[in-house]
Amino acid sequence: MTTTPHHVENGGERPASAPVRNPAPHDPTASRGCPVTAAQDSPAAHGSPADRIRLYEPTPPEGRTKLWKRLRERHGPLVPVELEPGVRAWLLLDYRETLTLLQQPHLFARDTRKWREAVEGRVDLDRTVPMMTWLPNALYADGAEHARLRAPIMDGLTRIDMNGMARTVRRIADELVDSFVTRGSADLIGDYAGQLPALVVNRLFGLPDSYGHMLNGLTALIFHEDAQRTDEAINGMRQYFAGLVSRKADAPGDDLVSQMMAHPSKLTPLEVAYEASLIVSASHMMTAHLIGNTMRTLLTDDRIRSAHTDARLSTHDLLDHVMWNDSPLQLLAGRIVLQDVRIGKARIRKGDAIYLGVEGAHHDPAVRVGRPDPDTGLASGSRAHLAFGAGPHSCPAREMGRLVASTGVTVLQERLGGLRLAVDPRELRPLASPFLHGVRELPVAFQPGRPSEPPAAQTQQMEQVPPVAEEEQPPEDLLGRLLNWWRGLGS
Ligand code: HEM
Numbered sequence: 001m002t003t004t005p006h007h008v009e010n011g012g013e014r015p016a017s018a019p020v021r022n023p024a025p026h027d028p029t030a031s032r033g034c035p036v037t038a039a040q041d042s043p044a045a046h047g048s049p050a051d052r053i054r055l056y057e058p059t060p061p062e063g064r065t066k067l068w069k070r071l072r073e074r075h076g077p078l079v080p081v082e083l084e085p086g087v088r089a090w091l092l093l094d095y096r097e098t099l100t101l102l103q104q105p106h107l108f109a110r111d112t113r114k115w116r117e118a119v120e121g122r123v124d125l126d127r128t129v130p131m132m133t134w135l136p137n138a139l140y141a142d143g144a145e146h147a148r149l150r151a152p153i154m155d156g157l158t159r160i161d162m163n164g165m166a167r168t169v170r171r172i173a174d175e176l177v178d179s180f181v182t183r184g185s186a187d188l189i190g191d192y193a194g195q196l197p198a199l200v201v202n203r204l205f206g207l208p209d210s211y212g213h214m215l216n217g218l219t220a221l222i223f224h225e226d227a228q229r230t231d232e233a234i235n236g237m238r239q240y241f242a243g244l245v246s247r248k249a250d251a252p253g254d255d256l257v258s259q260m261m262a263h264p265s266k267l268t269p270l271e272v273a274y275e276a277s278l279i280v281s282a283s284h285m286m287t288a289h290l291i292g293n294t295m296r297t298l299l300t301d302d303r304i305r306s307a308h309t310d311a312r313l314s315t316h317d318l319l320d321h322v323m324w325n326d327s328p329l330q331l332l333a334g335r336i337v338l339q340d341v342r343i344g345k346a347r348i349r350k351g352d353a354i355y356l357g358v359e360g361a362h363h364d365p366a367v368r369v370g371r372p373d374p375d376t377g378l379a380s381g382s383r384a385h386l387a388f389g390a391g392p393h394s395c396p397a398r399e400m401g402r403l404v405a406s407t408g409v410t411v412l413q414e415r416l417g418g419l420r421l422a423v424d425p426r427e428l429r430p431l432a433s434p435f436l437h438g439v440r441e442l443p444v445a446f447q448p449g450r451p452s453e454p455p456a457a458q459t460q461q462m463e464q465v466p467p468v469a470e471e472e473q474p475p476e477d478l479l480g481r482l483l484n485w486w487r488g489l490g491s
Helices: 065-075 095-102 143-158 162-178 188-193 195-204 209-222 227-250 256-261 269-300 302-309 315-325 358-362 398-415 457-461 478-490
Strands: 078-084 087-092 185-187 331-337 341-343 346-348 353-357 443-445
Touching: 065 078, 065 358, 078 353, 087 095, 087 358, 095 331, 095 353, 095 358, 143 256, 143 269, 162 188, 162 195, 162 398, 162 457, 185 188, 188 195, 188 269, 188 398, 195 209, 195 269, 195 398, 209 227, 209 269, 209 478, 227 256, 227 269, 227 478, 256 269, 269 302, 269 315, 269 398, 302 315, 315 398, 331 358, 353 358
Parallel strands: 087 353
Antiparallel strands: 078 087, 185 443, 331 353, 341 346
């Protein structure tokens, strides 16, 4: 079978290039407070090239939070941006209007084939910026087609026993900690937070862990400075998903991919490959950097750490605090405007793309006026943040994401005594991506400890997805050959 996704998404991470320039002066057409309405008069221009903020420029060392604030002050809630040189879009930074927009798919579509830049040939959808390409999976579909593509994912996730899943995640987290606990030092991103979600998802797919380590390694290689390595990694990812579907077609099991293949939505093998690729791209980096940002907060913010250790701030409230203030997601995939509309005072043309600035919306002064929680002093004890999206495309796996992140954070706290940052916080390097918010490495030191005891066979049986035995020799199929190639790279 030849299922070969032609593009692999990576959560929007991309290499750095040049410094961010100062934002342009305030746009008088943009103001806040008005709901989204159909525009009666002619649409406004998109701003001159000099007015547009270049989203493709690298993240400044202090991160982008201050940039969103400056843009809001100068432009109001809607900012003209360029996604790549000459490719125009809008960026919305208003919480209420972002929510309204996400809940109105009849006005704001995900199908990027309707984007004017693509229709008029200024961008090639196969090559454009992350999340503005087009792929045959749920994230890029609207209406009935979206329902058809989302149902197999939803139904597969609903079948998961979350108690058994909690044991599975705990065991994977323990195994990762075992690999560095005797050392007394680790990079919590590379050694742990990056690996945990990839291993969990790979187990949902019913594969031995060696394939999960490869999946994580390929994702990391996609950001390699050497272009040849990047190309190899993208090609490897394509083969992973094609090989996964091919192997499950030959030998179906009790796993998410086999269930999607047998679903009444009648997905084609190619669609299953793209859906599996979506599950990885939607979960991997988000969960990794939710764990990373939470650990960074605990290691650098005394107020939060003491609220958490004194049990005034539960782990889930801590995650919500981080999702409000330090969300791994900065920008949500662009929506395509289906008819001329007014947002605030700005008129947006049919065919325009609007990116949703989640981080900016979370810092919208209109949602920051709540009374601080008397126990914690934090004004963020609510789950109304947009970190899991909203509307028909909202994350179908928020419970799973929370489970992996909360277990990931808890295991580190339980297992690593005297945990502390090994560098000055100012040395932590932000991700270059305009889409993701996190650090590239999180070096820590702790008192060296002992590996955990292997779990009793009985506990293993109670897991949702007990580990699949490692193969002595990978099968001679596409996936097996890919693993052999990967092992060869490491030697
Ligand atoms: C903390 C972890 C996670 C966060 C913050 C997160 C966040 C999100 C967000 C914001 C969206 C909406 C995208 C949009 O509207 O454009 C989304 C969609 C999605 N997420 Fe998650 N996610 C997480 C974990 C996961 C996990 C663990 C899985 C799967 C196992 C998953 C699968 C998906 C899928 C398939 C979609 C697309 C749904 C659709 O388009 O209908 N996510 N996620």
